[in-house]
Amino acid sequence: MAGDKNYNKEFVHLARIALSGRQQDVQLFLQRIAKRAADSELSSALVELLRKQPTRSSPLRRTAEAALPVDTDSRFQLLRIEEHPDLPHEPVYTEVVSKTLGRIVDERKHLSSLLEAQLEPTKTILFTGPPGVGKTLAARWMAREMGRPLLILDLSAVMSSYLGRTGANLRHVLDYAKSIDCILLLDELDAIAKRRDDSGEIGELKRLVTVLLQQLDDWPSSGVLVAATNHAELLDPAVWRRFDEIVEFDLPHREAAKVFIQSIIKNTSSKIDDWADILSIALEDCSYSDIERKINGVRRAAAINGKNLDDHFPSLLRLDEKTKQDKIDVAVQLVSSGLVTQRRAHELTGVARDTIRERLKGIENSG
Known part of the structure; x- marks a missing residue:
């Protein structure tokens, strides 16, 4: 019975x-x-x-049945949808991050094998790291690789001027994302998932954390929820435990910066590898977005005045805070690759010409 x-x-x-x-x-x-x-x-x-469940042509097939969620006051749409995410360039990440993202995508491509083993794929992921290190780009890359649209929550829209409506806005967005095959990106998660013991926050914001925790617990394994934050230290401890995977993005190390620079200056200079080596030293400790912004700035300048791009790259060599060895390495490579004269290398780096000549001679002898 x-x-x-x-x-x-x-x-x-x-x-x-x-x-x-x-x-x-x-x-x-x-x-x-x-x-x-x-x-x-x-x-x-x-x-x-x-x-063997049937698939249909568009992952957004239910949009005709379930209207896009909007703020009940302003009527502004709460989600930005990229049905076919476009990547400005291929992402460059550490080996650990690349392997983790690749594994998550691979799980979705072999979902039937997981189901047969009575396992679920990774369904909730937290991206942490400083601004500009590729968290949003990673979400776009995953969506492209999985063949799913990317839904991005606009937190400035979900935070209603009538604070009591914010919880309802959040529920509408998450319920909608659950109803379709997509990747949902909750950007700047710390805006709605702050620590509940933060005495500076009012009750409604604290209740948002509870709403989010309930939704994370109930997230279907057929969907993917990605949350991103620049301020991991602000997150409520209970939020961390709700994610299947936590991916930490760091500022690019020198080799990663070099590969990234090569990807954005390809076909612009005959000395791509040399400039990538040099700029990876000069722009170390910059985020990917800062590197791209600085390089695109000199590309615009070159396009406007018609000069060769090689003539503009030296303006990026701000080496005041670099070590003595870094300055020497830059000076020697500038001269050995034929990019500038010894005098110009001295002007750009502050390294004495005698030191440059001595290092160049050492290179020749070792060769």
Whole structure:
């Protein structure tokens, strides 16, 4: 009898979420049943059914049924949708970050294998790190690789002027994202997920954390939620525990900066590798966005006055805070690659010409 009651309860729950039209929740429920089923034949049948579930042409197929969420006061749309995310350039990350992102994408490409092993893919991910290190770009890359649209939550829109509506706005966005095959990016998560023991925050903002925690717990495994923050120290401790994966993005190290610089100055100079080496030293400790901004600045200047780009790159060599060895390395490479004269290298780096000549002679002798 107890078994019949449990069966009836499960059936009613399935009927309820099916009638609500939330396909993702139906799929998640069936995955759970497949895991718990004592009948191996039933479990295998459900796994096979999930594996063969029909796909449709557009991941945004439900938009006609579920209107885009808007703020109830301003009527502004709360989400920005990139159905086919466009990357300005390929991302350059550390080996650890690259492997983690690749694994998450790979899980989605082999979802049937995970289901057969009664496992769920990574569904909630937290990106942390300073501004400009590629967190949003990583979300776009994942969406492109998975063939899914990217939905970006505009936190300035969700924070309603009537603060009491903010929780409702957040629920609308998350419920909508659950209903379609997409990647949802919650940017600047710290704006709505601050520590609940922060005495400076009013009650409504604290309640937003509770709303978010409930939604994270209920996120369907068929969807992907990515949250990003520049201020990880502000997050409520309970938020950290809700994410399946935490990915830490750092400022690019010298080799990563070199690869990135090569990617954005390709076809602009005959000395790409030399300039990439030199600029990776000069622009070390800059974020990817800062590096791109600085280089695009000199590219614009070159385009406007018609001069060769090689004549403008030296303006990026701000070496005052660099070590003596870094300055020597830059000076020697500038001369050895034929980019400038010894006199000009001295003017740009402050390194004595005698030192430059001595190092060049050492290179020649070692060669």
